[in-house]
Structure formats: C-alpha cells, structure tokens
Amino acid sequence: MSRRAARVLVPVGVLLVAAAVTLAVLQPWSSVAEAPDDSKKPVTAEAELTTLTSDLRINGSLSYGASIALPGRGGTITRLPAAGDLIGVGQAIYEVDGKPVIAMRGDRPFWRDLGIGVENGPDVRQLEQALADLGFGKDMTIDDEFTAVTEANVKAWQKALGVTKDGVVKLGDVVAITAASVRVESVKAQLGDSAGASPLTYTSTALRVVAKLTDGQAREILPGTAVTVVLPDGTAVPATVTAVDPGGQPTEKEGETTPPTANIEFADPAVAEGIGLRAVKVVFATSEVKDALVVPVTALVATTDGGYAVDVLRKGGKVERVAVEVGLIADTRVQIVGGKLAAGDAVVVAQ
Known part of the structure; x- marks a missing residue:
C-alpha cells in the first residue's frame, strides 16, 4: 500500500x-x-x-463486474442465448430475422453500414482489426480506409458464416465487445419480440471482487495496491486493486447514492472458479x-x-x-x- x-x-x-x-x-x-x-x-x-x-479487513463479494446492456437494432428476434452462456468474438450473440448478430472485439459501438465508399473512420479500423483477429486479414492494412481488400476479407468472413456475401457490414450485423469473450447475465427479450430494445445484458467472464469502502478508504486506497483475498473456504490468495470508484452516483431510491467501492482482480482468476457469487474478505496490510x-x-x-x-x-x-x-x-x-x-x-x- x-x-x-x-x-x-x-x-x-x-x-x-x-x-x-x-x-x-x-x-x-x-x-x-x-x-x-x-x-x-x-x-x-x-x-x-x-x-x-x-491488517485492515474489508467485506467484499465475488462478481463478474459491471452489467452491460446489448444495444438493440431493427428486426425480429429469432434466437436467443441462455443466461450464463459464454460467447466469444466471432460467435453469434443472438439472431435477428434469421441472421446471426456477431460479437467483434472493439472499444466503441458500430454506428453505420461499412462498405466500399464509406467515409474513413475509426470504426473501419476497428472492423479491420477484428477481421484480422478472426483470421480474415489477407493483404489488408489496418487503417481507417475501407478498401477493395477490406471488402474481399469481409466477403470471406461472410462466406464462413454462411450469410450473403455482399462485402457490406450493415448496422446491427455485428456488436462490439471489449473482451475476448463475455458472459450472458440476463435475457430480457423473448423470441418474436422486436429487436429494437436491448435483448440481454452481459458481463465479463472472469470473477473478481467488489469491496465496499468508506469515504476515507476510497481516498487513500490506490489502484495497484496488493491485497490478499480470503475465500469462503479460508484459502488466502493474492490479488490487486485495479480500480477505485468514489461512488456518489444517484440510485433508483430517492436520496440514496452509490457507495465507494474497490474492484479487485485475482493474480490467477482460476482460484475463484466454481465458488459462485459468494462473500469474501479482503485483507490490506497496513x-x-x-x-x-x-x-x-x-x-x-x-x-x-x-x-x-x-x-x-x-x-x-x-x-x-x-x-x-x-x-x-x-x-x-x-x-x-x-x-x-x-x-x-x-x-x-x-x-
């Protein structure tokens, strides 16, 4: 510390x-x-x-992290995953009008159709990088320009998916996720529903610890601080504070705000597998x-x-x-x- x-x-x-x-x-x-x-x-x-x-000991709980709502799109939902499913990049998260909606690695949402003639932009770079990561980057330069080479790689990818090979990635055909895989947290839609509203929420696939802090602790505990997490069976494992949220955000209850919290990640995430979302202790050496x-x-x-x-x-x-x-x-x-x-x-x- x-x-x-x-x-x-x-x-x-x-x-x-x-x-x-x-x-x-x-x-x-x-x-x-x-x-x-x-x-x-x-x-x-x-x-x-x-x-x-x-030692300073703080109560914490195992969590998969923040819940993220998948954006909606036009069409009718024709297939949905189940809560708890793990979905990796390149795989279908759900299906609309009989066509898969594919997860692609990226930090920003896709906001337009991407094809020949589209204006240069960072979304093109994100698409090209995602295609290359999936093995469809032949002769392609990763940049902001959608070229004939980009189109050829899009068609090769579409062929592998078994969808129409038109070289255009339409808005809603892909969805950006920030990790190599995600975990479906909850499914809010039903088959036959309009896809306009968010159909599901997802989280990270890795368990971490979220610990509630006092205001003073939130000011003094810094990211990078080494801690020990005591699991429900008494096993002590090393971990690190990765982020501190000062809280203070409004909640659904009038007059209440979110508490300060610390996000803590395990040195080896496998130590928490199979435990479930249980309570743990976080130990800071003071x-x-x-x-x-x-x-x-x-x-x-x-x-x-x-x-x-x-x-x-x-x-x-x-x-x-x-x-x-x-x-x-x-x-x-x-x-x-x-x-x-x-x-x-x-x-x-x-x-």
Whole structure:
C-alpha cells in the first residue's frame, strides 16, 4: 500500500492496540492483585522474533463486474442465448430475422453500414482489426480506409458464416465487445419480440471482487495496491486493486447514492472458479514490523503505574514479573519494544 494510504489506515492498528490493551486490563489474569501461583505449573508460550503485520479487513463479494446492456437494432428476434452462456468474438450473440448478430472485439459501438465508399473512420479500423483477429486479414492494412481488400476479407468472413456475401457490414450485423469473450447475465427479450430494445445484458467472464469502502478508504486506497483475498473456504490468495470508484452516483431510491467501492482482480482468476457469487474478505496490510519480539496478547499484565509486564518462567520453575513496553498489536500477538525479555523466554499466558 502507498505511504499515503498507510497514514490513514494505520489507525486501524492503533484501534487493535487499544482493543487488545482493554482486553488485557479487563481479564482476570491481568489483575495486578494476582501474583503467580507457584503451586501450579503455568501455561507458557515462547517469545519469538518474527514479522508482525497489522491488517485492515474489508467485506467484499465475488462478481463478474459491471452489467452491460446489448444495444438493440431493427428486426425480429429469432434466437436467443441462455443466461450464463459464454460467447466469444466471432460467435453469434443472438439472431435477428434469421441472421446471426456477431460479437467483434472493439472499444466503441458500430454506428453505420461499412462498405466500399464509406467515409474513413475509426470504426473501419476497428472492423479491420477484428477481421484480422478472426483470421480474415489477407493483404489488408489496418487503417481507417475501407478498401477493395477490406471488402474481399469481409466477403470471406461472410462466406464462413454462411450469410450473403455482399462485402457490406450493415448496422446491427455485428456488436462490439471489449473482451475476448463475455458472459450472458440476463435475457430480457423473448423470441418474436422486436429487436429494437436491448435483448440481454452481459458481463465479463472472469470473477473478481467488489469491496465496499468508506469515504476515507476510497481516498487513500490506490489502484495497484496488493491485497490478499480470503475465500469462503479460508484459502488466502493474492490479488490487486485495479480500480477505485468514489461512488456518489444517484440510485433508483430517492436520496440514496452509490457507495465507494474497490474492484479487485485475482493474480490467477482460476482460484475463484466454481465458488459462485459468494462473500469474501479482503485483507490490506497496513503496518509491518520485521524482526519484532512478539508474545501473545494474553501474556500482558497491567501494572499499577499504568504500564505492562509479562510473567517469565525461569529455570527451576520460578516465575519472574518483567516490566515491558508494547508496540504494534495485531490479531492476538503483541510486539515487545522494551524490557528485560529475550527471544526464547517462556512467558505465562492466561487460560
């Protein structure tokens, strides 16, 4: 996480410290009135040198990303896919008047018929690149001009589809998608309906995580931040924040706006396959101390002067109370930054 992010998120670690210290004060084992009971063998844990990390955990959910409505066109719908179908470039998304509507890779919608004599434009370049990607780019220069070579490649592509070979890509014959394949999310039309309205919505085919943020987190978390996603079965997998949406957009409910969110993508999308759209945890590392001398939080004893101590089991079974200073607290462990305590010492822990 960036230094800027750490400045805001580190207070989470501070809250953990406060919570843990409060716990130490309130629990019976931490009472200064109690001395170690030499008649019973105490339960101990070893003080150790390790890397201690304080984490910020945010709720997230698995998602296929934003829902996109397929644009409508003229004609009558004669075939439709099913929700959940995966459709790749070069394949028919649905059918109108008995003719397939083909998915082509592109960042902008096609808005006109494309054929010989059409004015130069970026849509021509997009069509030529899509044809070339599909294997129909013989002798063709990818540019803004629709040439006789472009027409020949369009005809070859039309022949492969089994449609009329007229060398013209009419408006509505193809639809631009921004990925190599898409997933049909929902089908809104029925066979025989007019194709004028959007017939279906689609999403990406890859699962990612969408996590809700606070306004402060949305300002401080940056794209490119490495995180860990904890899946429903407890598996921890690496991921990266790819985008942060500050929210604030109106919703269908009056007076409500969209919350800030972070889009998070897996290093290996296959780790989420077959899980479904489940809830997950997103873990941000906010503070880290290397070579920290660490003991369990339950080893802390509150002292009368407002400080802390630990009980150390020495050789021969004697228990010595040692004053200490605490640093970072993460989960159930605390860093010892001062006092006569060394790695390997056996500290008494509460049961």
